[in-house]
Amino acid sequence: MTIVVAYADTPPGHAAVTAAVTESREGETVVIVPAVRGERVLEMAELEARWPEVAGRVEVERGDLGDPSDTVIQVSQRLDARLIILGLRARTPVGKLVFGSTAQRILLDATCPVLAVKPAVVAS
Numbered sequence: 001m002t003i004v005v006a007y008a009d010t011p012p013g014h015a016a017v018t019a020a021v022t023e024s025r026e027g028e029t030v031v032i033v034p035a036v037r038g039e040r041v042l043e044m045a046e047l048e049a050r051w052p053e054v055a056g057r058v059e060v061e062r063g064d065l066g067d068p069s070d071t072v073i074q075v076s077q078r079l080d081a082r083l084i085i086l087g088l089r090a091r092t093p094v095g096k097l098v099f100g101s102t103a104q105r106i107l108l109d110a111t112c113p114v115l116a117v118k119p120a121v122v123a124s
C-alpha cells in the first residue's frame with residue numbers, strides 16, 4: 001500500500017511528512033506530491049536526509065493537472081493509496097475565499113481516508 005503526502009515546503013508540509021513516517025507500515029511507500037503550484041519540491045537526497053526513516057521507500061510524483069488538489073487526488077487514486085496526509089495552516093476567511101483551499105478540496109474529493117495534521121507549536 002501507499003501513503004500520499006500533499007507536500008509544501010512549510011511547517012505544515014513538514015508535519016505531514018513526519019506524520020507519514022509515523023503512520024507508514026514497514027516497507028510501505030511514501031509518495032510526496034507537491035500541493036502548491038510552482039513550488040520547488042525537495043530533491044530525493046534532501047527528503048531522505050530530513051526523514052531518514054523513509055529512505056529508500058520515498059518517491060516524488062508530479063501531476064500534469066493545473067490544480068494541486070486534483071493532482072493529489074489523481075495520484076492517490078492511481079496508486080490506490082491507503083491514506084492521504086496533508087498539513088493544515090491557518091488562513092483568514094478572506095484569504096480562503098480568494099485563494100480557495102487545497103486542503104478542503106482534498107478532504108471532500110478523496111476516495112481514501114485523509115489525515116490532516118498541524119505543525120507542532122514551539123514554546124518561546
